[in-house]
Amino acid sequence: MAAASASTFVPPRQRRRLRRRLTDGLGWTVSTVAFLLLGAATISIFWAIAARGAHALHLAIFTQVTQGTAGGLLNAIEGTLLLAVGGLLLAIPPGMAAGIFLAEFGASRFAPVLRFMSDVLVGLPSIVVGYFVYIVAVVDLGWGFSALAGAIALAIISLPYITRTSEMAFRQVPADMRDAARALGATDGHVILRICLPIAASSVLTGVLLALAISVGETAPLLYTAGWSNYTWNGHLTHEPVGYLTYAIWAFITEPFQSAHALAYAAALLVSAFVLVISIASRMLMAASRRHSR
Amino acid sequence: MPDLDFRAAVTRARPAAQPAAEPAEAVATREVNFYYGSRQVLFDITLTAPEREILALIGPSGCGKSTFLRTLNRMNDTIPNTRLTGVVRVEGEDIYAPGADPIALRRRVGLIFQRSNPFPFSIRDNVAYGLKVNGLAKRKADRDAAVERSLQLAGLWDEVKDRLDTPAHALSGGQQQRLCIARALAIEPRILLMDEPASALDPIATSRIEELALELKTRYTIIIVTHNLQQAARISDRTAFFLSGRLVETAPTQQLFTNPGRKETEDYLTGRFG
Ligand SMILES: Nc1ncnc2c1ncn2[C@@H]1O[C@H](COP(=O)(O)OP(=O)(O)OP(=O)(O)O)[C@@H](O)[C@H]1O
Ligand SMILES: [Mg+2]
Numbered sequence: 001m002a003a004a005s006a007s008t009f010v011p012p013r014q015r016r017r018l019r020r021r022l023t024d025g026l027g028w029t030v031s032t033v034a035f036l037l038l039g040a041a042t043i044s045i046f047w048a049i050a051a052r053g054a055h056a057l058h059l060a061i062f063t064q065v066t067q068g069t070a071g072g073l074l075n076a077i078e079g080t081l082l083l084a085v086g087g088l089l090l091a092i093p094p095g096m097a098a099g100i101f102l103a104e105f106g107a108s109r110f111a112p113v114l115r116f117m118s119d120v121l122v123g124l125p126s127i128v129v130g131y132f133v134y135i136v137a138v139v140d141l142g143w144g145f146s147a148l149a150g151a152i153a154l155a156i157i158s159l160p161y162i163t164r165t166s167e168m169a170f171r172q173v174p175a176d177m178r179d180a181a182r183a184l185g186a187t188d189g190h191v192i193l194r195i196c197l198p199i200a201a202s203s204v205l206t207g208v209l210l211a212l213a214i215s216v217g218e219t220a221p222l223l224y225t226a227g228w229s230n231y232t233w234n235g236h237l238t239h240e241p242v243g244y245l246t247y248a249i250w251a252f253i254t255e256p257f258q259s260a261h262a263l264a265y266a267a268a269l270l271v272s273a274f275v276l277v278i279s280i281a282s283r284m285l286m287a288a289s290r291r292h293s294r
Numbered sequence: 295m296p297d298l299d300f301r302a303a304v305t306r307a308r309p310a311a312q313p314a315a316e317p318a319e320a321v322a323t324r325e326v327n328f329y330y331g332s333r334q335v336l337f338d339i340t341l342t343a344p345e346r347e348i349l350a351l352i353g354p355s356g357c358g359k360s361t362f363l364r365t366l367n368r369m370n371d372t373i374p375n376t377r378l379t380g381v382v383r384v385e386g387e388d389i390y391a392p393g394a395d396p397i398a399l400r401r402r403v404g405l406i407f408q409r410s411n412p413f414p415f416s417i418r419d420n421v422a423y424g425l426k427v428n429g430l431a432k433r434k435a436d437r438d439a440a441v442e443r444s445l446q447l448a449g450l451w452d453e454v455k456d457r458l459d460t461p462a463h464a465l466s467g468g469q470q471q472r473l474c475i476a477r478a479l480a481i482e483p484r485i486l487l488m489d490e491p492a493s494a495l496d497p498i499a500t501s502r503i504e505e506l507a508l509e510l511k512t513r514y515t516i517i518i519v520t521h522n523l524q525q526a527a528r529i530s531d532r533t534a535f536f537l538s539g540r541l542v543e544t545a546p547t548q549q550l551f552t553n554p555g556r557k558e559t560e561d562y563l564t565g566r567f568g
Contacts, residue, residue, distance in 0.1 A: 107374070174411075176407065176409065176411040177411065177413060177414075178372075179369070179372070179407065179411070180407065180411045180412075180474070180477075181413075181423070181427070182369065182372055182400065183367065183369060183400055183404070183405040183407075183478075184400065184401075184404075184423060184424035184427060184428075184477065184478070184481060185397050185398070185400040185401040185424060185427060185428050185481065186397075186423075186427045187397055187427070190427045194423075194427065195413065198414075198415070199413075199414060
């Protein structure tokens, strides 16, 4: 305000300098506040989870299965890994194929349709995906709550992330690499599989890790599809519900027993630690691939 | 007896007389026009590159040298909305005839780019890439032999033989460009196209590339685009001068540089424009 009223007296260049200093200051303030807020939120979340979880985390969590609202979380740890990895295995082939198609044949008539569908899928609430898989797989196909139904729900949720990162990764392959390959008599297929794929692999893997982190943390779509089980997996893909960590958080935190709370805290700590580790791994991967490409 | 002597003399004379005859054409174009979309950038280019000679293409920036070079291995096909009319023959074969295979053509006509572009693989895998995609030298021993031979030809073997499995990007700029030449030579092309292969290199690396081109001339036909007139004068047998998408003149290098037939050529060579 002071700057505005004084402006009639200030020569234009100085006025510009004043305005620049003001916007500079504003920018600094906003980014500092944002940084502090974000930092405070992250740290306090991890603090709260770690403080409670650390008490609850004893060896039995990893060696015993859940008994009612007590026992361990072996069944849930195993189920979470099973569902997340299964979901990825289902999502990677079509997701990468769609991403490669969008990157390499983006001018095709189908490309906008595919991209639109992928965008819709990103925005779709995960509980709606769970509901859809429940109707189709659990009820209509009669699979019941099962590993396969849960993995399919997670695959649908991961699909657009894998598509997007694959597309980006393939687009980032420098044009002169493709030209060099073509000039040596490479076909389109060779260019995609033997040049772009190796060059893009680490970026694609970053996207896969992101999808893995999302899958590990998903709850809603699994409630309808995987169900819950106190037992470790017996190898059946259908007709056999599986446990998972986020269920333990969701269901046990509202139970009126100390043992149930302990399980919920331990599960929350495990999920968070897992997501943190995956994030750090993908960061390291990105840094390594950047160093490599230079 | 004198009769026999005479015949022997004729037989002896025959090989010596051959170079005087018209050398075979490696590449010949007739009235080539080329368009990016609706914009025409090459006009009626009729040009011949004799076998085992170095043909230099010179001319101001944007006159169409690279575009012309890329019509010779159909690399322009990879750019959407381009069109070519006219005839391009490579070793007598019309490469734009319906049914002609651009992939097979590119095996015979190698291309070296202005900026070296090794793949982010090991030195060995770079040189072996063309062999792999073309299904050549499938046995490892054959492939290793081809890698060594190509690196030898490119004058790089002694510098890299102890580190074939290290990343190509660790090489110097000049070494990377020679690696790209080795990579192109591995699939035994007949013709080598070079688009300003030394423009990003220092004088020493440049002279290595020039020596290499002169050595390779004994086996390959080379067509080289260059901005460096001294370079064209040093290494080429014939020079073609392009201006605004047209071929102004083509002549033996010596003749073109000392006694150009056209005024535009003389203006360009004396630096009056361009
Ligand atoms: N991919 C492309 N799309 C559209 N126009 C292009 C494309 N590539 C080149 N051109 C145009 O075609 C003309 C000839 O370009 P070209 O690269 O063949 O020239 P050049 O003689 O090789 O130039 P330089 O010496 O600068 O490399 C230029 O006017 C250029 O703008
Ligand atoms: Mg050029």
